[in-house]
Amino acid sequence: ETGVTQTPRHLVMGMTNKKSLKCEQHLGHNAMYWYKQSAKKPLELMFVYSLEERVENNSVPSRFSPECPNSSHLFLHLHTLQPEDSALYLCASSQDQRQTNEKLFFGSGTQLSVL
Amino acid sequence: GESVGLHLPTLSVQEGDNSIINCAYSNSASDYFIWYKQESGKGPQFIIDIRSNMDKRQGQRVTVLLNKTVKHLSLQIAATQPGDSAVYFCAESLVYNFNKFYFGSGTKLNVKP
Numbered sequence: 001e002t003g004v005t006q007t008p009r010h011l012v013m014g015m016t017n018k019k020s021l022k023c024e025q026h027l028g029h030n031a032m033y034w035y036k037q038s039a040k041k042p043l044e045l046m047f048v049y050s051l052e053e054r055v056e057n058n059s060v061p062s063r064f065s066p067e068c069p070n071s072s073h074l075f076l077h078l079h080t081l082q083p084e085d086s087a088l089y090l091c092a093s094s095q096d097q098r099q100t101n102e103k104l105f106f107g108s109g110t111q112l113s114v115l
Numbered sequence: 116g117e118s119v120g121l122h123l124p125t126l127s128v129q130e131g132d133n134s135i136i137n138c139a140y141s142n143s144a145s146d147y148f149i150w151y152k153q154e155s156g157k158g159p160q161f162i163i164d165i166r167s168n169m170d171k172r173q174g175q176r177v178t179v180l181l182n183k184t185v186k187h188l189s190l191q192i193a194a195t196q197p198g199d200s201a202v203y204f205c206a207e208s209l210v211y212n213f214n215k216f217y218f219g220s221g222t223k224l225n226v227k228p
Contacts, residue, residue, distance in 0.1 A: 002158065031214060043159075043204070043218040056215065090158050094214055101147040101208045104216060106158035 003027040006107035021076040023091030031096035032074040037088040081114045127225040134192040138205035145207040154201045200226045
C-alpha cells in the first residue's frame with residue numbers, strides 16, 4: 001500500500017462515453033501527477049498539479065481533462081476517447097519541493113480499454 | 116529532450132545470483148535519479164534513489180551506481196529472489212523542473228528458481 005488509491009481499477013468505455021478516473025493520496029503531499037503507461041513504452045507524463053494549480057500540461061489532447069479540487073484528490077475526466085488511448089493510467093504524488101526533486105509515490109493505476 | 120534508455124529489455128538470472136540492470140541517460144543536467152520496480156497489475160514501486168552529488172548509494176540488497184562521465188546508471192540486486200521478478204525502470208529529473216521525471220522503457224527481470 002503506497003498511500004495512493006486509484007479507482008476504478010479497470011474501465012471499459014466506448015468512444016462516445018464520458019467517464020472519470022479518481023485518485024486520492026493519504027500522504028500529506030502537495031503535488032499530484034497523471035502518467036500514461038502504454039504497452040512497451042516509457043511512462044508518459046500528462047499533467048502535474050502543485051498546490052492544486054496545474055503546472056504542467058504535457059501536450060495532452062483536450063479529450064483528457066484533469067481536475068484537482070484539493071491537494072488530496074485528483075481526477076481525470078475522459079470524453080470521446082480513441083482506441084489508442086487504451087492504456088494504464090497512473091496517478092502519483094510527491095512532496096512538492098521547488099528547490100529539490102522528490103520521489104513519486106504511485107497508485108496501482110486504472111487499466112482503461114476504449115472500444 | 117531528455118531520453119532515458121535501458122540496454123537490456125529482458126534479464127534472466129538464477130535465484131541467489133546477483134543481478135545488474137543498466138540504464139543510459141542523455142541529459143547531463145539531470146541531477147536526480149530513481150529506480151522503480153513494477154510487478155504485474157501494480158503501479159511502480161520506489162526502490163532507491165540517488166542525487167548527482169553521489170556516485171553510489173546502498174539500500175537493503177540493492178545498490179545504485181551513478182557514472183556521470185558516461186551518463187550511466189545501474190541497479191545491483193544482491194542474492195536475487197523470486198520476488199524480485201518484475202519490470203525495473205530508471206527515471207531521471209532536473210532540479211527546478213516541477214519534479215518532472217523521464218522514464219526508461221524498462222527491463223524485465225526473470226528469476227529462475
